[in-house]
Amino acid sequence: MIFPELKGNENLKKSLNELEAHNRIPHAVIIDGGNEDTRNLLANHLAMRAVCSGDGEKPCGVCRNCVLAKARSHSDIHFSKGEGKTEIYKKNEIQWIIRDASIKPNISKCKVYILSECDRRFPVISQNVFLKTLEEPMQDVLFIMTCKTSKSLLETIRSRAVTFTLESELSVNGEYLEIAREIALGIVSRSEMDLLKATYKLDERTKALGVLDLLVLLLRDGLAVYLNSKAELDSEIAEQLCKKLTKKNYIELIEITECAQLEITQNVGLKLVATKLCAEYRRALWQR
Ligand SMILES: [Zn+2]
Structure with a gap:
């Protein structure tokens, strides 16, 4: 895994490396801890890895899929925006994601859905709708949820996803x-x-x-x-x-x-x- 952007977090990188080496990145991932920037960094990295079409270590960073992912304009990577000023993930948006996820990817081999800052944006009613998707994992789909703490998500969601916890960022002299x-x-x-x-x-x-x-x-x-x-x-x-x-x-x-x-x-x-x-x-x- 080439991932110099993420400082520290050696244990997390090690377990990611192991999962990647055995090609066992799960279909649902929760990223918590760290700060909003590092959570997004890791989410984007995993998304890029999922769509990468390069040979060898992924993400290669140079294939067409990686380049589009880096520019945040890859048609198979969906960043949920939520609704209104509060950017809440309403039921309709989750239902749309579920429908869309069943359609084949456009240009890569995987579709990725990123739901960020779930602590404040992902109400229980929408989580319950989402749960059904996690119960019957789809092929070639990766769901990524980021949050300050995974405890803000339903236990039933957490048990069906793998949580990656980032170190809290205190840079200390x-x-x-x-x-x-x-x-x-x-x-x-x-x-x-x-x-x-x-x-x-x-x-x-x-x-x-x-x-x-x-x-x-x-x-x-x-x-x-x-x-x-x-x-x-x-x-x-x-x-x-x-x-x-x-x-x-x-x-x-x-x-x-x-x-x-x-x-x-x-x-x-x-x-x-x-x-x-x-x-x-x-x-x-x-x-x-
Ligand atoms: Zn690539």
Whole structure:
């Protein structure tokens, strides 16, 4: 599989490769996770692969089918648009898809139907109509549904499709994350020096904003774990924070951090921001 456009996601690429090697790409696919762009990227890739008429590895990217697919003008690849401003997939549209899917492809060997952002666009009533098609899979047809989470689709749909989950896209600067971690641990440390040392590293504006962005994420992670949910960025730090912080603490610490970010964008001196940040964190946690 040649698919450099999709960054990361090594496990997903590996399982796709295996399916492709055995020519076992299923007739119904759900793509969730990632963001809207990466979901569309993968949907288009699978669509192109399905219509590709090149020899060897697919999609070849150069055959007539691939070129048309790339330009989004392949007559066998249908992007459902939905109806009206809300772009909802109404029953009639699904019924049209079912009828159309039973007609032979125009120029390639497969017909592809892409239903995107199903979380908000695919009502249960339409899903029920669609279900019948998945129960009796048609030959040479590929259905692709994209959504933030596959849980938004009926269990009966999910069980008849294969779900590919993309990694969530957090591009993180390692140096910034390290400082954000130090500050987070400094906040819950008994020694004020730990926090002071960490906040002094906010010595440049872009860096300071980047670090504080990540610090907010770490605090949100802590709050998520506190509320029995999952940490997205760093579960280890979240666990550490949870030993010391209450829900009220988290909310106040996030507010203090966001306030400091605002001051940085308003060109308040960084030393002043760092000193104030330190004092505010201490006040929030250690002074009653
Ligand atoms: Zn091709």
